[in-house]
Amino acid sequence: MGLHIRDANIEMLLDLARIGLAPMAPEGADGAPDAFKHHGKGTGDPADLSIGACFAYAVARNRGVPLLYKGEDFALADLGDP
Numbered sequence: 001m002g003l004h005i006r007d008a009n010i011e012m013l014l015d016l017a018r019i020g021l022a023p024m025a026p027e028g029a030d031g032a033p034d035a036f037k038h039h040g041k042g043t044g045d046p047a048d049l050s051i052g053a054c055f056a057y058a059v060a061r062n063r064g065v066p067l068l069y070k071g072e073d074f075a076l077a078d079l080g081d082p
Contacts, residue, residue, distance in 0.1 A: 019068070024059065031058035039077040047077035
């Protein structure tokens with residue numbers, strides 16, 4: 001399968017699922033260090049989020065949008081389903 005076909009399939013899937021991709025500004029991740037302080041690996045918090053996960057956590061919180069994730073870590077970090 002060529003790259004252009006795969007890209008078109010991904011775009012179609014995102015459209016059907018009504019999933020949007022948004023550009024990221026540096027201030028969009030405000031709160032990531034605080035999230036790591038509270039929910040990061042080595043803090044003893046059950047979520048045990050990586051720094052990358054804390055970045056995603058902060059972006060979702062700042063935008064007030066749900067985060068598509070796999071596993072239970074984000075739910076343990078108070079970012080689960082409302």
